[in-house]
Amino acid sequence: MPTDISKDDIRALKEGRDGAMAELVNSYTQTLLAVSFAMGFSQADAEELAQETFAAFLSALDRFEGRSQIKTYLVGILYNKAADFRRKSYREESLDKIQDDFEKRFNESGLWSRPPLGPEESVLTGEIKELIAQCAEGLTLSQKTAFFLRESEGESSEDICNILGVSYTNLRVLLYRARIKLRECLEKKWESGKHD
Amino acid sequence: MIKRLMPSCREVSEKVLVGELFNAPLLQRGLLRLHLMLCEHCRRFSRQLEMISKTVEEIARPQLDPRVVKAAKRRILEHLKPK
Incomplete structure (x- = not known):
């Protein structure tokens, strides 16, 4: 994982110094591509999103006040670009249904009335990984992003909330529902x- | 006594879903572990959630071939440079 570039680097970018832009692109391209892949974008689309993210960041550099880390700020821009990209086909589903279906698995005493089925193995096989990867495609953009940033990038709740523009409570609900949905x-x- | 304190399957699965199974206070954590030892359904549920977390962690990695990243950096930089 790249380290955040320094305030001096930002000053160099603002002053248009040689090498500053290359430093920025070298430091964050991998992260932006990883997040885009996790959102389900192809390699070409992921690269385009990363490129647009850098372009948007550079054109609004004066507005970057350094209150958040550059990585968080860039991933926030990327998330908004990705949401725009998907806007036409993107539709938040009725999330309450997921919750309702899960609740119906328990009786009044809180015991399983419809116990969980599915793989019992303690070892993660290639086959199970493939099924989970297929299931991840069914998550909404915000669920995918939140889940990836938490599980893979190890981002803090505060940073993920800033990136997605949601409250802590909303983030918990997003992660909770993403997990229910993937398991179901x-x-x-x-x-x-x-x-088979 | 233990039976009365023992969390229900719903409570255990809720803790698993919010990723707070082992962040609970000591007594509660012990009871959650005990419940998992005794309840095969909750054990399966918890194990599946672990599998899911590990897999999501790995999903993006295979695509991040260093050559792909290097080529992308070069193209992005070319595009961003003032013409």
Whole structure:
């Protein structure tokens, strides 16, 4: 994971000094591509998103006050670009249904009335990974981003909230529902024998 | 006594879902672990969530071939440089 570039580097960027832009691109391209891939974008689209993110950052450099880390700030821009990119086909589903379906798995005493099915293995096989990857495609953009930043990049809740523009409570709900949805999907695919 | 204090399957799964299974206070944490030892359904649920976390962590990695990243950096930089 790249380290955040320094205030001097930002000053150099503002002054248009040689090498400053290359330093920025070298430091953050990998992160921006990783987040874009995790959002489900192809390599070409991921690169275009990263490029647009840098361009937007550079054109509004004077507005960057250094209150958040550059990485957080850039991923925030990337997230908004990705949301624009997907706007036409992107639709937040009725999330309450996910919650309702999960609640129905328990009886009044809080015990499983419909116990979880799906893989029992303690070892993560290639087959299970493939099923989970397929299920991840069904998450919304905000769920994918939140989940990836938390599980893979190890970002703090505060930074993820800044990137997504959501409250801490909303972030918890996003992660909670992403996990329910992925597990339910894994169970369904596994039990329907699609893994064969 | 323990039976009365023991969290329900719903409570255990909620803790797993918010990623706070082992951040609970000591007594509660002990009871959650005990519940997981005794309840195969919750154990399976918890194990599956662990698998999911690990997999999501790995999803983007295979695509991050250093050559792909290097080529992308070069193209991005070319595009950003003032013409």
